């Protein structure tokens with residue numbers, strides 16, 4: 693179990709990236725959803741012992757991670773947002789090297805272990821190819837392989853599917869959800885669908901704060917019969933924004949739509965839409981902005 697209590701972090705330039713963050717996570721996939729600059733990477737890097745908080749505590753299975761960062765690193769798998777690779781090194785050589793650093797000293801054991809891992813992420817047949825020649829999806833799968841070295845119990849993946857094609861994204865999802873069976877997996881993302889598809893628990897995070905947490909389905913159910921859609925001309929948007937709580941505007945099939953939050957159907961051409969997590973997400977972010985404006 694991962695327990696985060698009252699975590700705060702202000703960068704020297706005055707940006708408060710974490711504002712009294714408290715969370716408790718059990719085995720399974722946890723989605724941390726928030727817009728750019730919300731503080732997700734700051735939280736991920738702090739849990740991964742790569743930077744310190746100003747105050748608060750993080751405990752994982754009895755390990756106080758600020759006091760015993762070395763102990764946490766033994767059970768941690770981390771795929772950072774910007775995952776650089778050595779371009780002239782093959783996947784197998786690189787994993788072999790990381791395995792050595794992680795203390796798998798027996799050469800034969802290491803070779804078997806690395807081969808299993810490459811198989812698992814569907815890269816075995818590319819094991820001798822240089823990492824610099826990998827596609828984005830292959831590189832991400834390699835990133836997961838390195839994060840899995842040593843059978844981690846806490847796995848952190850920071851915005852892992854950005855830039856992946858749909859097939860690669862599916863493969864990546866399947867791999868991640870398998871991992872959640874035996875570990876705490878934190879998926880930090882701004883892609884709402886990833887959380888809908890993968891996570892049993894989630895939190896919406898913005899401006900360094902947890903706005904809400906729970907089960908994705910249960911959270912989106914709270915907006916049942918409160919979201920309405922209308923096809924409009926783009927020029928009508930400012931007027932609608934004055935009149936309604938506009939959650940989102942988007943193009944579908946080349947037509948412009950708005951989704952609004954309202955206690956009942958406003959009529960006037962609006963139709964009810966089935967609730968989804970994206971509307972809930974926009975609702976949370978929107979509510980926060982409205983409160984801030986008061």
Ligand SMILES: Nc1ncnc2c1ncn2[C@@H]1O[C@H](COP(=O)(O)OP(=O)(O)OP(=O)(O)O)[C@@H](O)[C@H]1O
Nearest residue numbers: 703705707709726727728729730731732733734735
């Ligand atoms: N080293 C730093 N020094 C100063 N400010 C920083 C630093 N790192 C992050 N920030 C600021 O802290 C806030 C949170 O950044 P963070 O990268 O944690 O957000 P994020 O949710 O991961 O965003 P993104 O989705 O864009 O990666 C932002 O306002 C960012 O500009």
